[in-house]
Amino acid sequence: MTVRSSGAFRIIAEAILMGSLILIGVVHCSHMNSSEVMLDSYGFFSESSFEGEKMRWAWRESYMHVRPQTEILGMSVWVPPELVQDAPLELAVMLNDRLLDRRIFFEGGKKSGYYVVPDIMRSQHVEVKFQANKTYNPFRLGFTRDATRNREQSAAIGDIRFLRIMPFQGLGFLPPGGADELLRKQCRDMPDGFRWTGRRATINIEQEIPKGAELVLCCLHPDIEKQPVSVEIEIDGKRSQAIDFTSHAAQTIAAPEALVAGARGLTLTASRTWNPRIEKITDDDRDLGIALAVRPY
């Protein structure tokens, strides 16, 4: 079949092509103006496997959109030792532009973090953003001969995970470290069995707070007198109260029974954290928020 180029077929074909182009242009414009999530993530490079988990290398700033499945979200971060050999890496995690955590990494390796954020279940998509204070180019610095890694990258970040069950021992509490002794010395009212939180931690109410119990809180920020620390308390995502700390003295609060009854998680959020290693007080490299102990009735 030979088709005449000057015939009606050609005109129809050209008209269809032009029509398609106009349609495509109009639809692109409408997508630009709509609030639809077209950009799923940005600031990520190719993935590598770390301790059995696939993670994507991130740029200085990166974000990803996720569909919340539960109110407990978590992620793993791989900090390359090369990146922190001169100075620590500071990584801020933000949820819908709200600061969720700020961690300082002195050593390389895989770290995980979990956060209870009940209000994320209200939206279809949430934006999890990561901001690193430094990047490095592994190819240019000679750490790899792989030319595809000729790029400025910070840490590698795993997929966002969602936990269905709150762990017995809560979430966001730090393992014991050098600052514990300091707390015992400076804050004598603190009962034994205290735990340090990061910027944000959640207690499993059912498992850890018996009826009528009290919570003992203490902050050890070195500059607390000049810059008070505010601790916000939420119960299942609802703001319960806020406490301001202007000294290293412990404060005791009674667990509000009416709210605690039937509730799952009590979340404490410190307005800021401090790092004993950066402050040159101890070798403890944890980012400390609040020391917390539960004193039974």
Added chain:
Amino acid sequence: MSLIADKITGLFTSPCNGEDARASWRRNWEKVSSIVFNGITAFNFLFFLLLCIRLVFVYLYNAPQSYFYIGCVGAIAVLVVVFFNTTLSFMIFIACIPLAGGLFSCGILPFSPLNFGFAVLFIAWFLKNIKNLRRLCCMNVKPPLLGRLVDTLSFIAILSLVVTLFRYPWDYLLYNLTTYPNALRNDDFFILTATFVMVEGLMLYRMFTLDDVLARHSNSFRKLVYVQAGIIIFFIGLQFLFHYPPMYSQFYGLYSPFTDIHSFGSITLFYFFTLLISVSKMDDRVQQFLGVSALAVLFIALIFSYSRATWIAFAIFIAVLIFRGLRHKGAIAVCAAVLLGVVLIINAYPSRLLKSENVNVRRFGSAMVVSSLLEDRNVLGRLFWIDRALRIVADYPITGIGLGRYYGNPSQFREFSDALTRRMEKRVTGPAVKEMKKRRENVHNYYVQLAAELGIPAVVIFCAIIVAVFLQGRTLIRNNVHKNFFKGTLVGLGVYLFTMLSMQPLYLPDQSLLFCFFLALISMSHKKFTPQAACRSL
């Protein structure tokens, strides 16, 4: 302003003396369409020039010192050769496409230099033809509709790229555009690589069909297919005999000089069928011997490709060729019955194949035994990937989500449709379905993936291009212009397009360039050997 208004109104002229209204309307339409499409062609050329300049700059800027000097010398050499002899430079480039892939797969080069090489070649060609830009963009001549289809597809891809890039924050966009040359498929900016790969193929086609100097040497370019086949056979031999580079699975899974077993299978099938039909009609004994030897090597390579889609495509096309060759209806019926019988026997007693100690036989068995095929995780996975792609098409039917963005597994399409999940949970366990949701994968069907990433209009245009080229090829065959070669090429392209139902080879630069070169070869020969037909046909 008034000058512009005069120009616009001047476009639409009233009927001249003796001209009816219909002819006048047609003349006006041709003017408008030529302005629109010539504008698109010019935009494509200029935008692609910018992409090429960016690529060359970023490659050289980021290369280690030794590669920087090699790259500079190479770029200058290409510029010089193009200025003195465009045809020679294009011939060297086309012949070297498999060579570049082979050197990369063997680890001799740290990255494939194809994109860099093509960018330099395009810049040089553009600079040489800058005086003829107006003519190249068809300002004065009425181009074939096929050219307009190709330009429209390029334009859609470029438009999608531009729209997507504007969504990124400026600092990140600038960083990626200026410093990061190797966006991989996991990277955000893979859209840049994917678009470049697609458009470079289409640009290669346009360069061949627009440049009369190149079109004049279509016969020489035709012979390059044999040179490419020779280079591919060399690398196959290197991998098969010396395991350099190591095969995919110890003794199976050839892929050199390409990057994976599936794209290797697709392109090897193309060369196999092209050679098969060309060689079968050759008179020269030496040529016949060389051709048959090459076919034998390619056949062994196909067996050891370890790609089931390749085997299935090979079996189907060989069967069709045999049936066409037999002519006698009784013989066809007997052959069909024998083939069907073999398949039925294999399916009735599958354990001999599926439990064989030979990995290749087990793999072959899993392709032949229907029950095994239905349980296969890779096959079921493809249903999931296609399901995800179809939901993207349903949400973005006109524009798609941007070339190369499917692989990133966008969160809003991560869930599979309920019906498919329910059906699949009977065959695969829950954790496997969960794993598939998280997994980043291609659709494993080029057409569906193209629809998801660039929209349905792009797929329709792509198919229209293929149909138009096949019509041109048929005209060549009917006019006895290198009849056997083009018959072989068309069958080869047919197999290649068939394999794209379960693969996506055109996302790789070497495959995209080779595929578009074969299309261009047909169009060039059509333009040269059937000038009258060219005026009348697509």
